[in-house]
Amino acid sequence: MNILQKVKSNMELSRQNAKLNAKKVLDEVLKNNLYYDLYKKENNLVVNIAKIEFLETKADKEREELENIKRKKEQVLHALNINPKDLEPKYNCKLCQDTGYVNDKMCACLKKAVTNELIKLSGMNLNPDRNFNNVNFGIFSDSVRANMQKIYDKLHTVTQKYPDTKIKSVYIAGNTGTGKTYLSECVANAFIERGFTVYYTTAFNLNNNFLKYHTTFDASKTQFLSPVLDCDALFIDDLGTEPILKNVTLEYLWLVLNERMQKGAFTFINSNLLTKELRDRYGDRIFSRLMNKSSSIILKIEGEDLRLKSIK
């Protein structure tokens, strides 16, 4: 079962549960004879009104009667000390009533649930406080602050425009401790807020997934690659810290980058490696995928180690 199927089946369970709970309350209330009669009358009346209005005649009298019955039902409920709302299923999402779809489009709640699963699966803990509204530029030294602000602004714009932007990949180079991960999490959270599915992983874990995929020989192997290929936005933290495994690392990284680029899916990478080092380590094919001028942004973060700074 893939993640989407799993999430959908959980939603369906909770939807059925909400309906069942409402039905239980109704069954209890129907034991009251007065309510039972009103309930039957109401059902008959609804059918009658539909018939009358189908013939394009007015059903004013019947509609008035219907309102009357509804009022009486509420009075009975009140006397029984039951909240009328308890007769309605309590769905987690009012928009889609826990079906996951609104007008054939994935509801934001479904996308959010898929992302939660992806985050769990990737073993990462995205800090939701790391977002574009919360950045403390005071932490950067004077010489890099303006540049950081520019970088944040640029990436904020990309997250707000996607997918209506030609920018589909971002590569951030910078030394350890310059705030790359913080920035990456801001971008990831912005995608989540906009209802996109996000998979956030380290290059090290991603490489392990590649290896597991490569060494599994049954259908279960797809679980190691499909989240990486299928998510709307993929985040790879610290590219270059993983070991290069023969027939694995370069081959699968290329496959992932290429497939995502062809789909127009968003890929975000941060790394200690400058462009020349990147080319030396991963070769021309991967390099040119990441450095494609028309669809990529390449940014360099300057500055001292912020982690040292915050201890001072």
Ligand SMILES: [Zn+2]
């Ligand atoms: Zn929904």
